[in-house]
Amino acid sequence: MGTVLWDMFPEPEKTEGYRMHHKALNERISVQWETYSPNLKVWVGANAYPISDGGIAVYFRDITERKNSEQALEENKKRLESEVTTLQRLYDLQSKMSREKDIMRAIDEILAAACDLANTDRATMQLVREDGVFEIVAQRGYAESSPFITYFREGGFEDGCHRACRERIRIIIEDAANCPGLSGTEAGAITIGDDVLAAQSTPLVSRSGTSIGVLSTQYRRPYRPSDGEMRLLDQLSFLAAEFIERHRAEEALRISERRYRNQIEDALRESQNSYHLLLDSMDQGFGIIEMMFNETGYPINYRFIDCNPAFEKLTGMAVKGKFQTDIFPETEEFWYKKFGQVALTGEPIRFTNVVKELDRWYDYYAFKVGEHDSRIVGILLDEITYRIKAEQAIRESEQKALALVAELEKADKNKNEFINAKSHELRNPLAAVVAGLSLMDITEDKQKIAQANDIIRRQTNQLCHLVDGLLDLTRITNNKIKLKKESIELTDLTTSAVEDHRFLFDNKGINLVVCLSPKKIFLEVDPIRIEQIIGNLLHNAAKFTSKNDVVIVKVTQDTNTSEAVITVMDTGRGIDSKDLGNLFTPFTQIDKSLDRSLGGLGLGLSIVKGMVELHGGRVEAYSEGIGKGTKFTIRLPLQKKNIVT
Structure with a gap:
């Protein structure tokens, strides 16, 4: 209070807020904008509109959480795009290696991919020769006269690549200057002198379990590869080991054929x-x-x-x-x-x-x-039965990789469609709130002011409901929901939930019928979350039913499976059978036009599924088709005192 606006937003003539304030003041129009306050370290959404005394009123709101969510979504999008690109790169490399006959050319491709995946320009491949010598067979990023390559060409660092190959584990040297076994040694001086300040070695282990060498990447700075980079290097190392082992086997077979044929022909003559x-x-x-x-x-x-x-x-x-x-x-x-x-x-x-x-x-x-x-x-x-089955396994792996790429692309597409479509759902209540505030500023009519208050209160509640839905879905997805379980009686809890939502059905003239088990049913659950589950299904039933339709809520006990069964069925709009499979999928709407017209983000059923599964239960949906109503069934495990043995 009493603070000058420009103290909060310095250099006013250069800011969007400064221009928008003056636009609202000079042109007498309502404007809105978003800006970041370095002093407050928050994102602010603002609306400015003219008022009757010749000035302007400005409404500020904290939008930092939304901005952070948008930034997180954008980062996830970039990560998904990167993973799709990388998987495609590995798939292309695998396909290319299945046709490649020149082993050195293939190894060079592998080293190039390793540099890209590990965020470096240096890589080496060391293989175990028949005489047991550990040899660098190829390198990338080093000069021909590199001291590092010359020193380690036939040998290697005992606690590094040797150990990685022998024990089939990855060895990471984050800082060569402080690495035990290197620091203060000739090997360490040569390593650091050739600008190798960090390294990692991943064992080359094929499907048969044979460790044939290591794939190493080196860095010109102290560095530790990320978990994502290490997972990709694992996949690349497996592909490399499979290719090298197959190539060696084929070469050995060709040599064997030539040798045996010559031997046979000589022997036949003798x-x-x-x-x-x-x-x-x-x-x-x-x-x-x-x-x-x-x-x-x-x-x-x-x-x-x-x-x-x-x-x-x-x-x-x-x-x-x-x-x-x-x-x-x-x-x-x-x-x-x-x-x-x-x-x-x-x-x-x-x-x-x-x-x-x-x-x-x-x-x-x-x-x-x-x-x-x-x-x-x-x-x-x-x-060659084993080899054929191994190749078949590789083909199946390729198919799974393609399926994963398609799934990631679909998830990314669904996410983008969701963001584009649902930004309107979040903006509409805000617009109504702003309109209500504007009305209160320009009128002294008590009835209109009361109407404006009602609008603001109703739309604020709607906003809270929408945001709570998004937060619940995020917590469920990230396993951040902590259930506060206690022993509850299900029929009483269901009665309470139904009575809290009965007005939804009374207002629309929908017949609400409740059928409860005559026996007490006890569960070990979070009662708030179970009420939320029932409430979401009741909201859904009220949304998609009309006057004179019937909604039945039924609670029973299945003694065969030791489960409590909650059923919510209606005679409303129904669902096409082809859409039932996507009904509980986040970011996917069965009928976009209908759902948007009725309001909400369409996350209620996704939240229901997540909450039910957190309680160890399951949820199912059934409909005979459009116009034939819908039935939702929730099954939750009974508390042990309910189970009759």
Whole structure:
């Protein structure tokens, strides 16, 4: 009181408030604006309007909470957008790596992604060689002559990357200058001298559980990655480990095929005895078959001439000397065509297929044995059932990632639609309050002043109701609601809630019927929240019913499930069956035009669901369709004294 306005808002000629005050004063019109007060450290919403003595009246209100909520919503939007972008980046990288044949090019892509995800320009990948040496196989962001890379190329920091790989845990060095094991050592001097002031190492652990190395990022400043960055690095490290392990397995298989084929051909030339000794020592399955063709040259069967022990072990069958039709009478035509093609053309083939009768996947390499007119085919095979299932799991993971992206985008879209649509619902009561204040300033008519008072009181209550709904939903979503449970009798509490809301139905001429259990039903609940739940359902029923409709409130006890059952059903508007699934979803409205015309933010049912679930119960909605009424059923666990055993 008595403070000069410009003391609160310095440099008045430069502020929006200064201009709006003068606009209202000079042009004799009502204006409104929002501004931030550094002195008060609050956001202020203001309305200025002319009054009869030639001056202006100004109404200020604290809008800091709304501004903070808007800022929080905007930050959430940016976070969701960032997460969607990052997930898409990881999905694209995973798809690219599934096709990439050059391992070093793929690792370079992985390091580039690691730098982006970890907010740095430096990264390294260290892998364990066959001889057990820990080696930096690729780096990003360092000069070719980097002392750091040179020093740690074949080795690494024992308490850093070595430990991360060995114990399969992430190691974080937030400040290299003060890190035990580095500080005061040659390794520490080289590390800090090359501007490496912080680092993290994430183990490369594949789906099979093998730890093959580490993915590290380094920083030019003391730094600790955020939880979000570490989660993304975990996903990237898993993708990298899967790719490297798969690439190594495929390369080993190719080398093995070449080695074994050369060995087989040499052995066949040398002697039959050496041939059998070699086949028996192989860990790959090897078999020789003779193709059978009909008179038209079409392959119809084949006979196993020979096979090694590994073939029988991998298939679980003794096949030597048997025809394929004797082993599997319903053999698919695919097998005859594949091996018959090799016998006829002499061109070797490699393919992967499942033996359905065994429910096993194999990788095959088939080649012709002998001269042009020979019908003998050699077969090398490896069981790859585990790999195929792992690839299937990766594809399912990709699908889940895409579904998550779609879900995040949908949530973001729903949130934006909610904000755009519901800003009007919050603004309308404010406008009515301002109008009422304006009326009180320009009139001395007691009746009009009383009307204005009623408007202001009613709209203020409406604003409080809207804001309470938003706050309740936020608390439920963030698990911030603390229930104050006590033993209550449900029929008495329901009667109280119904009587508090009976005027809603009396004013509209709606028939309200209450059917209560004759037995006392005791619950261990928060009575205020249970009354709120019943009140929200009664508000909803009153909103969507008309004169002469019937609303029935029923309270019973289900002894089979040990639950109290509260039912609120009406003969009102009803709900389309396709909309029932979204009825309790926040930020989603089933009928936007209808809901807005009736007022409110449309959060009541979301709050009901959240409150019921906090009490360990559940809520269901049912309607046969538009014009056929709606039924809401709430089930809450009984207090132990109610349960009959």
